[in-house]
Amino acid sequence: MFWREHFCALLADFTNRDSYGATAGRAAQRAGFRMKTAALGTPSLAPSGNRVVGDLAELVKARLTLLVLLTTAVGFYLGSERPIDFVALFHAVFGTAAAAAGAAALNQWWERSADALMRRTKMRPIPAGRMPPARALVLGIALSVFGVGYLAIVCNALSAILAALTIAIYIFAYTPLKRASTANTAIGAIPGAIPPMIGYAAARGDIGAGAWCLFAIIFLWQLPHFFAIAWMYREDYSRAGFRMISSDDLSGERSASQSVFFCILLLVVAGLPTFLGIASFVYLGMELVLGGLFVAVAMRFLRLRTPRAARSLFFASIIYLPLLLAALVLTKS
DSSP states (O other): OHHHHHHHHHHHHHHHHHHHHHHHHHHHHHHTHHHHHHHHTSOOOSOOHHHHHHHHHHHTTHHHHHHHHHHHHHHHHHHOOSSOOHHHHHHHHHHHHHHHHHHHHHHHHHTHHHHTTOTTTTTSTTTTTSSOHHHHHHHHHHHHHHHHHHIIIIIOHHHHHHHHHHHHHIIIIIHHHTTTOTTHHHHHHHHHHSHHHHHHHHHHSSOOHHHHHHHHHHHHHHHHHHHHHHHHTHHHHHHTTOOOTTTTOSSSHHHHHHHHHHHHHHHHHTTHHHHTTSBOHHHHHHHHHHHHHHHHHHHHHHHHOOHHHHHHHHHHHHHHHHHHHHHHHHTBO
């Protein structure tokens, strides 16, 4: 049913655009020279260059794509032998970023109706009416195909397969599952954790222990990160029909307890690179400090269960991950 719904919506969008174009064309012919004269005294209603760039950045979720760039680069670095081939690093990051941007655009095209119902997303380019859905769809497909193809041609087949798998899970599993099951957060964490594996595969041509360590770390990190977001915006998600563990969690106990559990699990798993010979014991000390602080913030959320405590956990997660990845890079064995 949802496939038919989206196909019909796309067809209607193209039809509306064609109808509008034909009507506008006839009006322009009738108006003739008068339209040109009136235009001289009328301010342009076309969107400014800054608005277009801003809308494109929002469509491809630029901040999320920056995180993808970071994790891909770390994966490449850990998989590389010294000296680092920075040209190959650029190719891996560029191709992965294009694929991630395409997946983000496709996700916003798919969820445009739900986005229009949520306060935090209703001003995105598509639901706000600043970008036609068909344009976002074409852009998403083009970026996705380009990113996967670029990795296949310039890097290797394995990195391209992983990128294609990321897009497929994100669009065809995670996105529709948001309306069907609270497991969507865990499923959505899978494509979010694959980019460092893409970088690792681009550097080595295979997937080793280092790649799986990075996958596990990023996967576990996403859960408390998104549990905090979902609880803060639980009313928004419910309004859009998304099923989250926070939907009926008014007290915050379920969201907070799950956050504490996965932070503790992350504390353990993030130490594995030391015991697998990927990083030195200096990294282990740094990881324990960072992980301990992350657990402490999650426990504060469990104790207080307030929006402010949830927001603190969200910001703590944003600080934690770059510092942990920096520690991995600096202490690579």
